[in-house]
Amino acid sequence: MKLAFAKSVLDHPSLVLNRSWIAIHVTTVRRALCLLYSEAAVVVDTESLQTFDFDGWFRWDRSPSDRWVRTPGIRIAAPEVIQLRAYNKVPAYDAPFTRRNLFERDGHMCQYCGARVGSDRLSIDHVTPRSKGGKTSWDNCVLACVRCNSTKGDRTVREAGLRLLRQPKPPRWTPYLNLKRSEHLESWAKFTTPARSRIAKS
Ligand SMILES: [Zn+2]
Secondary structure (H helix, E strand, O other), X not given: OOOOOOHHHHXXXXXXXXXXXXXXXXXXXXXXXXXXXXXXXXXXXXXXXXXXXXXXHHHOOOOOOOOEEEOOOXXXXXXXXXXXXXXXXXXXXXXXXXXXXXXXXXXXXXXXXXXXXXXXXXXXXXXXXXHHOOOOOOOOEEEEEHHHHHHHXXXXXOOOOOOOOOOOOOOEEOHHHHOOHHXXXXXXXXXXXXXXXXXXXX
């Protein structure tokens, strides 16, 4: 297929879902149409959630948007969401160690007693205390409530008689959710999860 269409619409974003309907990526309308044409993807109608192959999508003329790709010969709606036919993974990357990401990983919950006491009453605890050589890292930091933090003090988990709900480790996240809010199309809302789920729970 020759894509000699108006540039602007082809450069619009198109959300890519994997076979399990998980948003994994954002591409351009140009690339989405190529994937559709090569039968690697189908278009998802964001209202009905019906899927269309190239021929079906080409005949479909109820695009709710003004996102039409036009040439002198043909007109086709610019896909807002496509679904890959074969790919079923969720690409993930190491998340940077930040206070905010740590809160996301630990679900805003004390990792010793499970209390959800509010962000202002949670602090970052070094599992192996810094005084004993513990690093500030994904493997050694967890959220702890005020009570557990003061119980633990400068001791190890075992010394303090506490137990971790789970062993801390680096989380993974998916790249789509790094997008700025302004880069989201409204119709994507039902396919994307709130920012809290940005970091894959393990
Ligand atoms: Zn606690």
